[in-house]
Amino acid sequence: MGTRDISRSSLKQAHLSRAAVDFTDCLLDAQRQRFERERAAMTTGRTHRENPPARPRTFEALAEGEAFLGTGWSDLQTGPRGTPYRWMKRLGTLMLPVVLEHGAHIEIDGYGIQRGRFLKGASLFVDDCPVDGKFRRLGLRRWHFQGQIPTLPDQGLPCAILRLQAPGLKMLPGSDDRHASLGVSRVKVTGH
Numbered sequence: 001m002g003t004r005d006i007s008r009s010s011l012k013q014a015h016l017s018r019a020a021v022d023f024t025d026c027l028l029d030a031q032r033q034r035f036e037r038e039r040a041a042m043t044t045g046r047t048h049r050e051n052p053p054a055r056p057r058t059f060e061a062l063a064e065g066e067a068f069l070g071t072g073w074s075d076l077q078t079g080p081r082g083t084p085y086r087w088m089k090r091l092g093t094l095m096l097p098v099v100l101e102h103g104a105h106i107e108i109d110g111y112g113i114q115r116g117r118f119l120k121g122a123s124l125f126v127d128d129c130p131v132d133g134k135f136r137r138l139g140l141r142r143w144h145f146q147g148q149i150p151t152l153p154d155q156g157l158p159c160a161i162l163r164l165q166a167p168g169l170k171m172l173p174g175s176d177d178r179h180a181s182l183g184v185s186r187v188k189v190t191g192h
Contacts, residue, residue, distance in 0.1 A: 022072075023091050029071035030093040030161050037095070037158050055158070057191035059098040063184060070094035070162075074180065077112075079141070085111040087180035090169050094187060095159040096126065100152040102192040106131060106162075110143035112183025114170040119143055119182065121167035127152055127160045143182070149189070162187070 061067040064076055064084040074087035098104065106124075113119050116137070124131040126149050133147015152160065166181035 022089055026072040026089075026091045026093055030095075030163075033069065033071070033095060034157070034159060034161065055097055055099045057099050057104075058189065059096055060186065060188045061094060062186050068094065068187075073184075077183070079111055083111050083185055085183040085185040087112060087172065088164060088166065088182050088184060089179065090166055090181055092164045092182075092184065094162040094164075096162050096189055097159045098189050099154075099191050100126065100149055100160055101154050103151045104149040104189050104191045106133065106145070106147050106149055106190075107186075107188045108145040108164070108184060109186040110145070110182055111185045112141055112180075113137070113143055114172075114181050115168065118166040118168055118170075122182065123165050125163040125165070126150075128163075141183075 059067070061069075062084070063086045068086070070093040072089045072092035074089075076084055076086060078084050106126075108124075110119075119135050119137060122135055122145075124133065124145065124147065129150050129152060131147045131149050133145055135143060135145050137143050164182070164184070169179040169181055172180050
């Protein structure tokens with residue numbers, strides 16, 4: 001049996017909704033990025049079983065920083081007061097190179113809400129495990145999430161994948177084709 005290349009056009013031909021195609025694209029991109037990082041770690045002479053790379057217990061990703069690696073995000077935007085942030089489509093992923101064997105505390109600072117129901121219906125997962133926490137609106141444009149990542153077994157992988165999902169999309173003001181749900185400016189994870 002040969003492998004079949006699943007492309008965006010073949011998914012559209014299967015009559016899937018745009019949201020399903022975008023969701024699939026985000027998951028495939030995150031898996032590709034994870035594979036490339038693991039492959040790069042192995043080509044440097046290390047194998048995860050013999051000599052696993054040291055991972056920190058804390059991690060912080062600012063929207064303008066190089067640590068903000070994932071899919072489903074817009075280019076960097078700046079708010080009226082100079083706050084940098086990235087718009088998320090319906091699904092945004094972020095790679096977390098942090099130890100989660102004993103669980104962790106997570107905080108997300110948001111800047112931008114397309115609709116209030118997008119924040120109320122948002123959910124957060126790390127490696128497909130739901131994160132227990134609460135989304136709070138802090139003003140007209142600001143929001144905050146605080147929660148606990150459950151204990152996750154070490155799978156020998158260099159990164160876990162954070163997945164933030166919103167229940168819908170809305171066209172951005174002044175844009176013909178860009179849709180978004182929530183804006184994110186900072187993600188901080190502190191291991192226990």
